[in-house]
Amino acid sequence: MPTWHYSTDIAEKNPEKTAKAMMWDAPISPKEATELARVIRGMKLTEAKAYLERVIKMEEPVPYRRYHGKxxxxxxxxDKHGIPMGRYPVKAAKYFLKLLKNVEANAEFKGLEVEKLKIVHIASHKGMTIKRWMPRAFGRATPEFERRTHLEVIVEEVE
Known part of the structure; x- marks a missing residue:
């Protein structure tokens, strides 16, 4: 069996003030997850949840800094982020919102105040790719790849 661990040890340095959550094999694009994680990193938990809800309603776009071709x-x-290219990754935002609600529940269980929580670490990693082939005419086949993404978040209570 594989052992899963976080890519940083921030939570081990101060376990009384931090909470963490993971999501493995989320069926979202790793590129969308990377861009979304970059935007909400460093935000307060409440404002990150509000931002993701605005993205889901397609009211506020997510700036694409790295994967911005076409x-x-x-x-x-x-005006807001310094880069004009952006999209509305609704599916990825739903999974990130689910992850943030999970880390909020973990923080409440530990006795931390939700209003003081700040996202100190959030990351996305490429997961496995499910490869399928769709038969086509004349004996050919078209690939259908479903990419998965691993997500992790650590929040810390700040004064």
Whole structure:
């Protein structure tokens, strides 16, 4: 059996003030997850949840800094984030919101105050790829790859 661990040891340095959560094999794009994690890293937990809900409603786009090839410009992104390219990764935002609700429940169980929680570490890693082949005409086949992503988040109570 594989052993799963976090990619950082922030939580072990101060376990009384931190809470953490993981999600393995989420069926979302690793590129969308990377861009979304970059935006909400460093936010307060409550404002990150509000931001993700706005992304799900397609009210606020996510800036694409690394994977921005052929990505359209969105109004207001350059003023707020300094980069005009962005998209609305709704499916990825739903999974991130689920992860943040999970870490919030973990923090409440440990007795931490939810209003003081700040995201100190959030990361996404490529998971496995499920490979399927769809038969086509004349004996050919088209690949259908389903990519999975591992997500992890650590929040810390700040004063």
């Amino acid at each position: 990505v359209a410009h969105k109004r207001g992104l350059a």
